[in-house]
Amino acid sequence: MGQSDNIMKCSAKLKYPEVRVEKSNYNYGLILLDDLASPISEVTAVMQYLNHAYTISDGKTGGLMECIAKSEMIHFEILSELIRKLGVTPVYANFCGSCGTYWNASYVYYGYDTKDRIDNDIQGEKAAIAQYKRHIDMIDDKYVKENLERIIKDEECHIALLTEAGK
């Protein structure tokens, strides 16, 4: 995915590090599957933001949600590549939180009005940051760590954008 201006609009204004790993590590790959496709994950974020973008009647907020979804897709791509380089197939399932559960659409919070959706999206970003921080502590690979730290910068940017939109 190209880092075009449009896609970068809802991301932190920082370069992304090279997507690489020190060495293959199956357990680290499994940990990252949770960031890819558990309830708190990039797949959930992309699907939730797109759902909110296409159901919110306020066009400006809907546009913001779609823009953030594209930023989450960058994370989706980075995680998929990290997981593959760690030696795991990036399936849409999580193996750490709950053994071998495939991603499903009940992970999406659908919401009932614009404010409720924005509030839940902010909570989701906070939960994602907390999970990335836990995983940074668990993973002893400097390249994986720097990629997760960069992703956190985008999630913080999303919180700022959503907080502004919710005012």
Ligand SMILES: [Fe+2]
């Ligand atoms: Fe993300």
